Amino acid sequence: MAATAFLGELKMNPFGETFRFSLGTTCYFFGLIWFQQLRPFETGVWVGVSLLLFRALLTHNQGVAWDDALLHHLPSTIYYLLFALTLTLTNLRRRLEKPLMVGIIGAGGDLLANIGELTFRNLLGAAYPLDTHTVLILALFGCLRSFFVVGLYNMLMIRQLRLLGDQQNEQIQHLLLLNASLYEEGFYLHKSMGHIEDITRNSYELYKQLKTEEKSGRLPSGYSRHALSIAEEVHELKKDSQRILAGLDKLLRQDTIEERIELKQLTRLVVQANSKYAQMLGKEIDFHQHAEINLTTNRTYALVSILNNLVANSVEAIQGAGSIGVEVRLSQAFVEWMVWDTGPGIPDSEAEYVFQPGYTTKYDSRGNPSTGIGLSHCLDLTASLCGTLEMTRSGSTTQFLLRMPTSELLQKQREEWSS
Numbered sequence: 520m521a522a523t524a525f526l527g528e529l530k531m532n533p534f535g536e537t538f539r540f541s542l543g544t545t546c547y548f549f550g551l552i553w554f555q556q557l558r559p560f561e562t563g564v565w566v567g568v569s570l571l572l573f574r575a576l577l578t579h580n581q582g583v584a585w586d587d588a589l590l591h592h593l594p595s596t597i598y599y600l601l602f603a604l605t606l607t608l609t610n611l612r613r614r615l616e617k618p619l620m621v622g623i624i625g626a627g628g629d630l631l632a633n634i635g636e637l638t639f640r641n642l643l644g645a646a647y648p649l650d651t652h653t654v655l656i657l658a659l660f661g662c663l664r665s666f667f668v669v670g671l672y673n674m675l676m677i678r679q680l681r682l683l684g685d686q687q688n689e690q691i692q693h694l695l696l697l698n699a700s701l702y703e704e705g706f707y708l709h710k711s712m713g714h715i716e717d718i719t720r721n722s723y724e725l726y727k728q729l730k731t732e733e734k735s736g737r738l739p740s741g742y743s744r745h746a747l748s749i750a751e752e753v754h755e756l757k758k759d760s761q762r763i764l765a766g767l768d769k770l771l772r773q774d775t776i777e778e779r780i781e782l783k784q785l786t787r788l789v790v791q792a793n794s795k796y797a798q799m800l801g802k803e804i805d806f807h808q809h810a811e812i813n814l815t816t817n818r819t820y821a822l823v824s825i826l827n828n829l830v831a832n833s834v835e836a837i838q839g840a841g842s843i844g845v846e847v848r849l850s851q852a853f854v855e856w857m858v859w860d861t862g863p864g865i866p867d868s869e870a871e872y873v874f875q876p877g878y879t880t881k882y883d884s885r886g887n888p889s890t891g892i893g894l895s896h897c898l899d900l901t902a903s904l905c906g907t908l909e910m911t912r913s914g915s916t917t918q919f920l921l922r923m924p925t926s927e928l929l930q931k932q933r934e935e936w937s938s
Contacts, residue, residue, distance in 0.1 A: 520569040523547045527570060527595075543570065547599065548625055549668045551606065552615065553675075559611060563603020567596035594639045602632035618669050625665030626658070633657045695823060696792055715757045722750035779817050782854065782928075783810035786847055789826045793834050793843070803840040810847035812854065816928040821900050825908070828893045829858040829919050836862035854928060856921040864917040865910065873910050874898045904928075 527543030547566055551559050571592050578588035605628035614620045634657065637647045647653070729743035790808050797804040816822070826845070833843045841861040848855050865873060874894050901908040906923040 520566050522550070523566050524570050524573040527574075544598075544602070544629060545664050545668055547602075548629075548665065549672065551611070552621070552668065552672050555612065555615070559606040560603045563599045563606075567599035567603075570599065571596045590643065594636045594643070597639045598632045598636040601635040602628050605631055618673055622662075622666040622669040625668060626661040629661030629665055630654070630658050633661065695788060695819065696827065712757065712760055715753060715760060719750055719753045719757060722746060722753055726750055779815040780819050782812050782814050782816060782847060785816075785819065785822055786810040786826065786845055786856070789823060789830055790845055792827065793830045796831060797834045797837075800834065802834065802837060804834060804837055805842045807842060807844040808846075810845070812847055812849055814849075814854065814925070814928065818904060818923075818928055821904055822923075825897045825900050825921060826856060826858070828897050829856075829921070832893060833858060833860035833862060836860060838862070849925075850922075852925055853922045854925055855923075857918055858921070859913070859916050859918040861916065864912075870910060874908075 523543045523546045526546045527541045547563075551557055551562060571589065574592040574595065575585065575588040578591060579585055583591070606624065609624045609628070611621065611624055614624065634649065634654070637645075637649060637653075641647055641649075726743050726746040729738060729746050732738040733740050733743050786808060787810070790806050794804070794806055830843060830845060837843070837860055843860045844858070846857040848857075874897075898908050901921065901923075904923055905927045906921065908919065908921050911918045911920050
């Protein structure tokens, strides 16, 4: 109401002093489209009444009597009532996804309302001609105002959708990284299930041997029972692990986020995440990324886990400032990722220990070493995808080369094609 009243004073008078084209109509029409909880006709009534009182007050302050001021601006209220009635009868609310239709409705409503206002002014004693020339001018200004509003609305909506899309993309990236970490834990939990099964079986075999020894009198009673209790406890541990693994498998279903992802998008995800990690650590690191392979895969979590570990190691190895590169290329039947950095590197004398659990070159502020299991994790995950991971050198720069068979990356796609 307030915005329409004030913007209504930005005007031009094409036919004389009383009739005007103003930005008030533009403001009212935009408000109805943007604030979709508003009802067009009720809003039109309130806007028309407030506009009448506002303009009458301005005219009264110029020395005009209240009756004459109200009567002078009453046709403007008629305009907003007719405009609001047109928007209500044409169900504008249900057509907002069709910009052209909204623009036509707005222009048509503006034209009919202006004709109604001029007719009412003529009834009050004015002499506005309602010929073809006048109608064309009214239609022109109606189209300009209506399609300006529709264009502005769509520009703002596009910007809003882009911001929403960026937020959703960040959430998807966060979920991918989080699920990649869970994938690692699930992978090793699944791997340990075999060991737990072996321990359960061996414990039970020990129980049977001890039971036999007790029956023969070579051992006092009680040992076999103790061995059986151990087997039962390990069995319960196995059941608990199975329940946890089942929950992780349900959580990590690929179709919960994206069924397939492009390798260059996956690589970009890892680089963006570690760029933020470097900023958090207060390091100035330039990331160089080259990935132009038009290939998609569903091995998302395993690949993200491996690459994220390698790039995060590079971030942590660099002191203060440096560069990190992630390059992806197609080499015959393999996809290769090369990860390099300008950090201090790994000495040749320690190269053979790099992938052994416990090896580390990183220490905290107190001198405590890290766990040293990151690269051994990467090696195990790589082996699960039938790939290879090795450390190479280029001068003084340490590089890690990850090679994955394209047949493994495209496995699900081949199955879909064959079916």
